[in-house]
Amino acid sequence: MSETLDIARKNANAPTVAVPVQDVPAAEESVSAMPSLVGLTRTALAETLGDLGVPERQRRMRAAQLWSWIYSHGVTDFDVMTDIGKELRTRLAENFSLGRPAIVVEQVSSDGTRKWLLRFPPRARGEAPVEVEAVYIPEHDRGTLCVSSQVGCTLTCRFCHTGTQPWVRNLTAEEIVSQILVARDRLGDWPGASRPTDGFVPDAERAISNVVLMGMGEPLYNFDNVRDAVLIAADGDGLSLSKRRITLSTAGVVPMIARAGEEMGVMLAISLHAVRDELRDELVPLNKKFPIAKLMEACRAYPGLSNARRITFEYVMLKGLNDSLDDAKALVRLLKGIPAKINLIPFNPWPGSPYECSEWEQIEAFADVVNRAGYASPVRTPRGRDIMAACGQLKSESERVPAWKRRVAEGEDAH
Numbered sequence: 001m002s003e004t005l006d007i008a009r010k011n012a013n014a015p016t017v018a019v020p021v022q023d024v025p026a027a028e029e030s031v032s033a034m035p036s037l038v039g040l041t042r043t044a045l046a047e048t049l050g051d052l053g054v055p056e057r058q059r060r061m062r063a064a065q066l067w068s069w070i071y072s073h074g075v076t077d078f079d080v081m082t083d084i085g086k087e088l089r090t091r092l093a094e095n096f097s098l099g100r101p102a103i104v105v106e107q108v109s110s111d112g113t114r115k116w117l118l119r120f121p122p123r124a125r126g127e128a129p130v131e132v133e134a135v136y137i138p139e140h141d142r143g144t145l146c147v148s149s150q151v152g153c154t155l156t157c158r159f160c161h162t163g164t165q166p167w168v169r170n171l172t173a174e175e176i177v178s179q180i181l182v183a184r185d186r187l188g189d190w191p192g193a194s195r196p197t198d199g200f201v202p203d204a205e206r207a208i209s210n211v212v213l214m215g216m217g218e219p220l221y222n223f224d225n226v227r228d229a230v231l232i233a234a235d236g237d238g239l240s241l242s243k244r245r246i247t248l249s250t251a252g253v254v255p256m257i258a259r260a261g262e263e264m265g266v267m268l269a270i271s272l273h274a275v276r277d278e279l280r281d282e283l284v285p286l287n288k289k290f291p292i293a294k295l296m297e298a299c300r301a302y303p304g305l306s307n308a309r310r311i312t313f314e315y316v317m318l319k320g321l322n323d324s325l326d327d328a329k330a331l332v333r334l335l336k337g338i339p340a341k342i343n344l345i346p347f348n349p350w351p352g353s354p355y356e357c358s359e360w361e362q363i364e365a366f367a368d369v370v371n372r373a374g375y376a377s378p379v380r381t382p383r384g385r386d387i388m389a390a391c392g393q394l395k396s397e398s399e400r401v402p403a404w405k406r407r408v409a410e411g412e413d414a415h
């Protein structure tokens with residue numbers, strides 16, 4: 001039996017205690033009415049400085065200074081930026097914030113996984129605040145942050161909890177990047193900051209070494225914001241995450257896959273889950289639009305694909321549905337010629353979920369077939385199941401409020 005599988009099995013049966021954490025900033029304190037500088041591209045940041053009256057010849061340098069304070073040091077107070085003149089600091093503080101989203105709930109799983117429910121303030125008058133979840137998964141030699149790209153999701157994959165929450169809106173680049181910043185705050189992952197003492201954080205230089213776009217939402221349906229956020233995360237003068245350590249997972253938005261490679265250059269993961277269109281149509285309804293053959297074509301053409309930069313195919317193990325050895329063999333045939341890793345994900349249940357997780361013996365046998373064909377096929381250890389933080393368990397209460405309902409609510413507030 002593989003070591004990974006062994007760990008996966010032990011963890012799945014581990015006693016589970018979710019510990020809600022109390023000492024997080026109160027929701028209201030973190031909400032700022034002023035626009036944030038977080039999430040602006042370098043060009044937009046320089047332009048913003050221009051609007052504040054910074055002469056053109058200074059803009060690039062000032063933007064670089066701000067960039068470093070925001071993304072290398074995690075500073076949230078302009079006054080700390082001592083290499084920027086007092087006058088400009090004051091002007092910045094009068095017009096912009098570097099505030100973080102409010103942490104509504106922080107939970108630490110018995111296995112060290114942390115989940116944050118984050119609240120973003122309305123972007124415009126009349127809009128409701130929205131909530132999304134982000135998850136931190138520590139391992140011995142790395143720490144992975146799983147971030148959301150949308151509030152809710154349009155895809156309605158049958159086995160995914162987020163899929164039961166109607167799509168509310170896309171997250172902005174600021175909101176996507178902010179998930180990384182707030183997680184670094186909480187993990188003491190800035191120079192000179194101290195790591196939390198509750199729960200396990202790897203003893204590595206960086207608590208967050210990897211980022212996966214595998215939280216709520218379909219990242220390729222929010223392309224521009226996700227791209228801007230990824231480029232900020234990968235910027236060598238700031239958060240400095242290597243693009244090889246940023247993975248974007250898609251259910252298969254075929255027309256956007258090439259652009260993801262060209263404009264972001266991140267590692268690609270595909271939520272495959274079935275090898276026949278008939279079953280995939282049911283599990284991942286997006287398949288009706290972009291069937292398996294088209295998806296495979298897009299994968300083969302993914303820019304930068306090589307043995308050193310493989311595509312990860314995610315495959316959720318659903319008892320009696322997609323877990324037969326014939327399926328495993330068909331999977332191997334389907335991926336022939338594509339530099340690939342296969343990530344078997346034991347199905348994570350959620351309240352009311354219509355499926356069951358495959359038996360461990362079956363997962364093992366399935367993994368064997370795939371391994372023997374020469375593919376690495378790690379079984380993804382279920383992490384944070386006790387706090388509903390595992391793959392496909394994320395969801396928030398946010399819903400889309402129709403305009404007339406908002407008007408009624410605002411009218412009522414005024415009386």
Ligand code: SAH
Pocket residue numbers: 157159160161213214215216217218219249250251252269270271314316345346347348349350391392393
């Ligand atoms: N929309 C993107 C991003 C979500 S990634 C995508 O589909 O790839 C989340 C991963 O967890 C996807 O592979 C998804 O299919 C998988 N997943 C969803 N629900 C799950 C569940 N209940 N158990 C295990 N994996 C699940």
